[in-house]
Amino acid sequence: MPSLATLPRDLSKLARYHLYRRAETHPARETELGIVPLDFELDRYVDAVRAFDGARFEVRTEATVTYRDRTHPILSVTSREAAPKTLLVLAGVHGNEHAGLLAVPPILDAWQAEGVRLVVLTPVNPVGAAELSRFNEEGYDINRDFVRFSTPQARVVRDVYDRERPDFVISLHEGPQDATFMFTNRYVDRATGAALCDALAEGGTTLAHKDYFGLRLDPPGLSPSSATGRAVHKIWALTLSMKASISYSEDRGIPEIVLESSWRMTDAAARVRPHVDLVAAVARTM
Ligand SMILES: [Zn+2]
Numbered sequence: 131m132p133s134l135a136t137l138p139r140d141l142s143k144l145a146r147y148h149l150y151r152r153a154e155t156h157p158a159r160e161t162e163l164g165i166v167p168l169d170f171e172l173d174r175y176v177d178a179v180r181a182f183d184g185a186r187f188e189v190r191t192e193a194t195v196t197y198r199d200r201t202h203p204i205l206s207v208t209s210r211e212a213a214p215k216t217l218l219v220l221a222g223v224h225g226n227e228h229a230g231l232l233a234v235p236p237i238l239d240a241w242q243a244e245g246v247r248l249v250v251l252t253p254v255n256p257v258g259a260a261e262l263s264r265f266n267e268e269g270y271d272i273n274r275d276f277v278r279f280s281t282p283q284a285r286v287v288r289d290v291y292d293r294e295r296p297d298f299v300i301s302l303h304e305g306p307q308d309a310t311f312m313f314t315n316r317y318v319d320r321a322t323g324a325a326l327c328d329a330l331a332e333g334g335t336t337l338a339h340k341d342y343f344g345l346r347l348d349p350p351g352l353s354p355s356s357a358t359g360r361a362v363h364k365i366w367a368l369t370l371s372m373k374a375s376i377s378y379s380e381d382r383g384i385p386e387i388v389l390e391s392s393w394r395m396t397d398a399a400a401r402v403r404p405h406v407d408l409v410a411a412v413a414r415t416m
Contacts, residue, residue, distance in 0.1 A: 152265075156267070157261035167228070168232060195267060204286055213246050216247045216298075217412060218290065219300050223303065224303060225256070225260070231253055241413075249296065254283050287375065301386065312326065314355055314388075316380055317383065326408060333404070
């Protein structure tokens with residue numbers, strides 16, 4: 131791991147994401163990490179997700195968030211068929227990573243897993259999604275808040291874990307690397323991770339050879355849990371009180387995958403596709 135001082139400018143900007151639970155006091159647009167905005171509009175998105183309420187899915191409002199006199203829902207979408215296993219998908223924890231949000235309608239359209247209940251929580255960070263901000267309405271990074279639960283959004287995620295008892299969690303993200311990869315926690319074995327990367331590649335997704343820190347991925351697309359990574363996460367939680375959902379899941383014995391498509395890509399379909407394909411592929415393994 132290079133020291134912070136020697137990191138290229140983009141990477142040192144990225145490093146602040148790993149040092150602060152609250153980097154701002156308000157939503158903040160990212161201007162330096164090369165995010166290509168997609169065609170996303172919050173109200174239209176909420177309407178599109180709500181429209182799935184019906185015979186196949188139940189759509190509920192889990193919480194609301196108010197910012198500048200406007201109130202936005204955090205929705206859950208649950209498949210109605212009873213099933214022994216539950217797959218929880220978190221979409222939009224970081225508001226400016228729009229591909230994972232835009233993937234939700236096609237994920238629901240394509241959903242046909244037998245034996246698996248699907249629960250999608252989205253948008254986890256509605257104000258961030260509207261404001262093109264990683265952070266929530268008070269400048270908190272929700273995905274660093276799984277120790278203190280200072281944010282209503284992290285508390286909603288915790289409540290959904292408590293209620294739904296998921297057997298598997300997928301959190302949909304994007305990052306500044308040039309292609310798609312996934313982080314897996316210790317409960318996703320390496321063979322499963324590699325097979326899921328193969329499934330993405332078969333669907334036409336380009337897998338990254340390096341993660342966003344520049345570390346080589348072998349096989350391409352897979353950043354598996356390691357003893358070093360787990361030690362870093364432990365220190366992070368103990369010294370900075372920061373924890374991401376992937377470690378929170380690990381604490382609870384739940385396998386989690388964090389998918390990271392490339393926010394630098396201008397091809398919206400290519401950014402959305404891995405999210406849709408991964409949810410279907412994970413459901414087939416459960
Ligand atoms: Zn993210």
